[in-house]
Amino acid sequence: LWFSMPPECDGRCWEEDVKHPLASCDLEVVEGAITPEEADDVVAAAEAHAAVHGWHSQRHIAYPTRDLPWTALPSVARVFDKLWGAMEESVRRRCGVRPIDRLTPNDIFVVKYTPEGQAGLDRHRDASSFSFNAALSDPTSYGGGGTRVWLDSAVRTLREKYLRAELEGVVRDGTAPGASAEARGAAARAEATLDRPPGTLDVDGYVVRPDRLLPEDGETRKIAKGSVMVHGGRNVHEGTAIVSGTRHIVAGFVGLNRHCCTLRYSGWRGVMALVRVTAMNNSARGGVRDKVGGRVPLWDYVLYEEWRGVFRWIRGASLVLALLSLAAYAAWHVATRLSPRFNLAARRALAVVAGYESSFFRGLARKRRRAMRSALPTKHSLDD
Ligand SMILES: O=C(O)CCC(=O)C(=O)O
Ligand SMILES: [Fe+2]
Numbered sequence: 001l002w003f004s005m006p007p008e009c010d011g012r013c014w015e016e017d018v019k020h021p022l023a024s025c026d027l028e029v030v031e032g033a034i035t036p037e038e039a040d041d042v043v044a045a046a047e048a049h050a051a052v053h054g055w056h057s058q059r060h061i062a063y064p065t066r067d068l069p070w071t072a073l074p075s076v077a078r079v080f081d082k083l084w085g086a087m088e089e090s091v092r093r094r095c096g097v098r099p100i101d102r103l104t105p106n107d108i109f110v111v112k113y114t115p116e117g118q119a120g121l122d123r124h125r126d127a128s129s130f131s132f133n134a135a136l137s138d139p140t141s142y143g144g145g146g147t148r149v150w151l152d153s154a155v156r157t158l159r160e161k162y163l164r165a166e167l168e169g170v171v172r173d174g175t176a177p178g179a180s181a182e183a184r185g186a187a188a189r190a191e192a193t194l195d196r197p198p199g200t201l202d203v204d205g206y207v208v209r210p211d212r213l214l215p216e217d218g219e220t221r222k223i224a225k226g227s228v229m230v231h232g233g234r235n236v237h238e239g240t241a242i243v244s245g246t247r248h249i250v251a252g253f254v255g256l257n258r259h260c261c262t263l264r265y266s267g268w269r270g271v272m273a274l275v276r277v278t279a280m281n282n283s284a285r286g287g288v289r290d291k292v293g294g295r296v297p298l299w300d301y302v303l304y305e306e307w308r309g310v311f312r313w314i315r316g317a318s319l320v321l322a323l324l325s326l327a328a329y330a331a332w333h334v335a336t337r338l339s340p341r342f343n344l345a346a347r348r349a350l351a352v353v354a355g356y357e358s359s360f361f362r363g364l365a366r367k368r369r370r371a372m373r374s375a376l377p378t379k380h381s382l383d384d
């Protein structure tokens with residue numbers, strides 16, 4: 001619990017991967033990361049699995065996709081490995097990831113888009129430090145589709161434009177008939193800010209809300225089958241709806257130095273997680289655990305589960321220890337009663353040990369008395 005963190009952690013854990021500063025890393029398309037045949041293999045494996053077991057649709061809480069986790073498709077594990085390798089090479093070369101930093105596969109899955117089923121995916125940020133998105137379908141085999149990306153680096157340079165647009169909205173609301181006094185005040189303040197000359201607005205700390213981003217400030221990419229798009233998880237993006245055909249992709253979410261957030265390095269944070277989740281479980285009637293409601297950070301549950309593992313281990317170890325002690329005691333009991341010779345030998349051995357013990361303490365007492373009789377003042381003689 002109180003181990004000190006390894007150097008790659010820089011003394012902290014990023015509980016949310018997407019909050020890591022490196023998650024703003026730009027986008028790169030790695031052409032031909034896998035061959036078109038390998039892409040076909042993944043689609044075939046996914047469709048074969050789905051024909052029997054169906055597609056998942058509830059694995060991602062906020063932005064569900066019709067998908068299958070890569071672990072369900074062991075026959076094409078090698079292809080996923082290749083995609084992972086392409087992502088890792090790109091990220092380590094471009095994004096400031098050091099050789100000691102560790103990348104974790106948080107989630108890798110195959111997604112299927114159809115016009116009738118799931119046609120696209122709403123605008124979002126991924127809950128990852130880095131993400132990759134590999135095309136398994138030829139761009140000519142479906143209509144519409146593609147991934148629209150608003151690069152964080154580009155949005156940062158547009159912050160003043162978006163801040164002004166937001167303030168103009170505040171002015172509109174505050175000058176409308178029947179606006180509250182509060183809204184009128186906000187409008188006056190917004191107007192004063194808008195009056196400042198261009199380039200002088202304080203945009204540090206202003207984060208553009210994804211839903212305000214204009215389509216023309218993003219860029220849609222339709223990459224070739226077998227290519228993979230690699231980007232930091234903070235870049236806002238959406239899967240544009242397809243209008244015909246079928247589009248398959250592999251999406252992957254990558255964590256950075258997840259091990260820095262484990263219980264052994266968490267200190268008081270880990271203790272608080274245990275206290276908070278235990279308190280919530282106790283107050284929840286009928287054992288309802290509101291994991292999605294977000295009353296405590298999601299990471300509290302991860303730490304809590306780790307604690308449960310520790311407690312299970314302690315319970316198991318105590319049980320083993322108790323059984324061993326019982327067995328040893330029983331064996332001793334039986335042996336000393338059944339065999340007088342063993343009994344005698346055992347008592348002698350005990351007496352020897354006890355003798356050593358008492359001579360040790362007698363020795364200590366003698367030393368102490370000598371110290372007190374010393375010619376030099378000792379603490380005792382001064383106290384007296
Ligand atoms: O459809 C796409 O290209 C985007 C997929 C995506 O963003 C995701 O699965 O998180
Ligand atoms: Fe995404």
